Amino acid sequence: MAGPTAESISGALKRYRVMAYIVGTVLIIFVAAIIAKNVFHVIDSDTYLAIAHGWLFMIYLLCALDLCLRMRWSLPRILFVGIAGTIPFLSFVAERRVMGWVHAELGKAPAGS
């Protein structure tokens, strides 16, 4: 396995960001569907969205763990990033935070790495 190069980290960050946006968006649609179903009774089922979010969250988690491991982040931070994929809007917040952390930490890396 390749070590954590800046390049591999930027790839992992890209994958994580894409999934954060997808999962965040699907999650908001899912929540809207739950409300539409249970409060306004305008749709019958949100099962497909639940299933879609389930699988997308899995991919999100895989990307998030991959990035966290490459960055050697602490367990609380890993938990925060992972759980963010299940709480509406939090994945967008997490994505901003992760960007900040990665840039701050990679910025310290020697030039050329």
Added chain:
Amino acid sequence: MLRTRKWIALTSLAALIIVGFGALSWWQWGRAQRDMITHQPTAPLNQVVTGTEPLAATNYGKRVRVTGTFDAAHQVLVRRDESTFVIVTPMLRPAEPAVAVARGTVNSLQDPAITHIPAGQVTLAGTLQPFDGDPGGESDLPPGQVKHLTAAAVGVMPLVGGWIAQAPAQEGLTETGVAYGPEAGTGLRAQNVTYAIQWILFAGFVVYFWWRILKDDLNAESDGAGVELPTGSGECRSTGSASQDSSKVTESRLDPPRKKVY
């Protein structure tokens, strides 16, 4: 020493998480089955009904199980429409009134399941249904067929005052549609099935990332000077990746060690 302890802790944690995820998967698998007919609680018939009086409305749709032998001679076909027939076969029970059992539905009078009546003692489960009211009048149907399922149509005495819609139906037969009780034929809930699968996959993630952390650790060791490998297996030393140091983020980037948990 510290390293060994760390790995014992990490491995135990991973094992615990895997067991936990396995339990969650099992729980979701149970939830996926909650609508299935086989999952509804059943009571022995004689705990619900003992006499032959018409079924009390409070017992409509109750899940029961019953043991007895089928009385093939008194089987009747209840005609639902031109080509749909419910096969009703009385079940004889020693010392207790017989009970009419709808074994299932067929779409053709040539269906072999009609005459394929299980022999000997049989135990089955189903939901209790009330008999139809007797409309009286002459039937224009061939012998052995009836329009309405009544106690008289079954023609066995004494007979429990309601019938059992066998569910799940006998093999090869379609479950009889019923007016009362848990809906027949409801399958697994897709949402919970996928969650059950996902918990297993999450457990797989734990193994994968445990392995990655281990590899990272071994690589870091072989990069560092003279730290003893916990396993002592030389093959685990990084083969090649250590030589790619130029492309690798140097340890200085990763140091001073952040709040590392692993």
